[in-house]
Amino acid sequence: MRVYLAGPDVFLADPLARAARMKAACRARGLVGVFPLDPLPQGDPEDWAGLPEALRIARRNEAHIASCDVLVANLSPFRGPSADVGTVFEVGFMRALGRPVFGWSNDARPFAERTRAFFGVAGEVDAAGMLIEDFGLADNLMIDGAIAASGGVFVRRAGPDWQDLSAFESCLAAIIAS
Amino acid sequence: MRVYLAGPDVFLADPLARAARMKAACRARGLVGVFPLDPLPQGDPEDWAGLPEALRIARRNEAHIASCDVLVANLSPFRGPSADVGTVFEVGFMRALGRPVFGWSNDARPFAERTRAFFGVAGEVDAAGMLIEDFGLADNLMIDGAIAASGGVFVRRAGPDWQDLSAFESCLAAIIAS
Numbered sequence: 280m281r282v283y284l285a286g287p288d289v290f291l292a293d294p295l296a297r298a299a300r301m302k303a304a305c306r307a308r309g310l311v312g313v314f315p316l317d318p319l320p321q322g323d324p325e326d327w328a329g330l331p332e333a334l335r336i337a338r339r340n341e342a343h344i345a346s347c348d349v350l351v352a353n354l355s356p357f358r359g360p361s362a363d364v365g366t367v368f369e370v371g372f373m374r375a376l377g378r379p380v381f382g383w384s385n386d387a388r389p390f391a392e393r394t395r396a397f398f399g400v401a402g403e404v405d406a407a408g409m410l411i412e413d414f415g416l417a418d419n420l421m422i423d424g425a426i427a428a429s430g431g432v433f434v435r436r437a438g439p440d441w442q443d444l445s446a447f448e449s450c451l452a453a454i455i456a457s
Numbered sequence: 458m459r460v461y462l463a464g465p466d467v468f469l470a471d472p473l474a475r476a477a478r479m480k481a482a483c484r485a486r487g488l489v490g491v492f493p494l495d496p497l498p499q500g501d502p503e504d505w506a507g508l509p510e511a512l513r514i515a516r517r518n519e520a521h522i523a524s525c526d527v528l529v530a531n532l533s534p535f536r537g538p539s540a541d542v543g544t545v546f547e548v549g550f551m552r553a554l555g556r557p558v559f560g561w562s563n564d565a566r567p568f569a570e571r572t573r574a575f576f577g578v579a580g581e582v583d584a585a586g587m588l589i590e591d592f593g594l595a596d597n598l599m600i601d602g603a604i605a606a607s608g609g610v611f612v613r614r615a616g617p618d619w620q621d622l623s624a625f626e627s628c629l630a631a632i633i634a635s
Contacts, residue, residue, distance in 0.1 A: 290587040333592035337602020341552070358575065358583065359537025364545040365597035371549030374519070397536065405536065407619075409468040414511035419543035424515020441585075 281311045282454065283344050285370065286353025287363035289315050291441065300444065308451050313347055315340050344373050349431075351450045354382040354418060355438060360394040361418055374425040381431040381454060382422065383446035385438030390418050430457060459489045460632065461522050463548065464531025465541035467493050469619065478622065486629050491525055493518050522551055527609075529628045532560040532596060533616060538572040539596055552603040559609040559632060560600065561624035563616030568596050608635060 282305055288297045298314035305312035319342055327335050344350060350373040357363035362384070373380050386393065391413035398406045405411055416423040417433050426433045432453045436446040460483055466475045476492035483490035497520055505513050522528060528551040535541035540562070551558050564571065569591035576584045583589055594601040595611050604611050610631045614624040 287587065290590070292582075292586055292588075331592070333590075333594055333598040334602045334605055337598050338606060340599060341603075341606075357587075358539065358572070361536065361542040363597070364539040364542055365599045367542040367545050368549035368552075368597070368599040368603065371546035372553040374546075375550040375553035394536070404470075408470055409465065409535075410470075412468070412511075414509070416511055419541070419546070420511040420515050421518060421543040421546040424512045425519075425546065427512055428516060428519075 280309075280349065280454070281313055281347040282451070283313050283347040283350045283369070283373070284315070284353075285344075285350055285366045287355075287357045287366060288353055301447065304444065304448055304451060308455050310451060310454065313343050315343065317343065319343070340369065341372065344369055345376065347373075347378075349379045349381065349454055351381045351383065351447065351454070353384070353447065354422065354433070355384045355441070356386050356393060360390065360397045362422065367419075367422060370422060370425060374429055378429065379431045379454075379457070380426050380429045381450040382417070382426050382433040383450050384417060384433070384435045385440050385443055385446060387435040387437045390414075390416050458487075458527065458632070459491055459525040460629070461491050461525040461528040461547070461551070462493070462531075463522075463528055463544045465533075465535045465544060466531055479625065482622065482626055482629060486633055488629060488632065491521050493521065495521065497521070518547065519550065522547055523554065525551075525556075527557045527559065527632055529559045529561065529625065529632070531562070531625065532600065532611070533562045533619075534564050534571060538568065538575045540600065545597075545600060548600060548603060552607055556607065557609045557632075557635070558604050558607045559628040560595070560604050560611040561628050562595060562611070562613045563618050563621055563624060565613040565615045568592075568594050 284301050291297050302312035352366050352370050354362040391411050394411045434446045434449040462479050469475050480490035530544050530548050532540040572589045612624045612627040
């Protein structure tokens with residue numbers, strides 16, 4: 280079973296070491312981990328030759344996701360109260376393909392609590408006067424909703440700790456059990 | 458042509474007034490705007506009855522997107538250097554359906570410049586030591602890449618100004634012209 284490893288892990292100081300750790304954890308459970316920085320097995324299609332590198336990366340990741348049976352997303356808060364947008368794009372992409380999405384986060388707080396802490400406010404709106412979603416979920420309801428509807432789970436651990444992969448490993452165990 | 462109006466506009470103080478403005482702009486061009494807070498024309502399926510409201514909203518929005526021909530996303534920065542994650546989820550969802558995605562933002566700065574300003578740093582990494590993507594794009598490359606690959610455009614105006622819909626209207630004009 281091929282597992283797409285979505286996450287801002289690609290932005291860590293040594294993303295290839297991270298990829299190796301995550302793929303080893305997959306392999307130990309009989310899963311094949313696919314990291315966003317992997318080349319496509321068949322190489323890039325010829326008609327991408329004129330595209331800037333950034334747009335080729337985007338298409339490569341879409342092709343990776345389409346080639347996988349399940350997606351596991353690192354949804355730890357990134358540069359704000361919510362998860363990394365590139366990762367969340369990929370969660371939405373896989374959800375539309377109708378396949379299971381699993382999420383993990385090294386932040387156990389509910390989304391509303393985390394958002395209030397980020398802005399230093401106590402009420403129903405943020406510093407810009409925008410409503411703070413307060414459904415007791417881990418992040419924006421499209422994310423929690425997609426994971427639940429797809430048959431996945433959202434595993435949260437206290438953090439922050441970018442090196443702790445225990446919540447990720449719990450997702451892999453849940454994939455095997457599902 | 459049905460247009461899904463993705464965006465954090467749902468979190469504004471008066472989301473229904475915003476919906477009315479955006480739908481009127483669609484109607485003026487012969488388009489039908491579908492706002493995330495709209496009920497489903499056929500009502501919620503019976504088997505959603507046991508779901509918490511947040512998860513019903515998520516499924517309703519997925520159904521809205523699937524019923525639309527094109528998606529227009531408000532990708533203005535939201536609670537950080539990037540767009541709202543709920544909106545970006547929906548961009549990924551529509552992209553996987555293979556239909557056109559258009560984006561607009563009331564922030565004209567490139568993503569890297571905006572991210573550096575957010576953290577008050579000048580180099581290649583953010584305050585947590587994570588790489589700052591620097592491809593000259595408007596946001597994370599999955600977003601810009603999906604819009605370009607789908608045949609859409611990403612319209613940016615200087616901001617911030619949550620009330621200025623001119624970039625949104627430029628997207629509608631581009632949809633008509635495409």
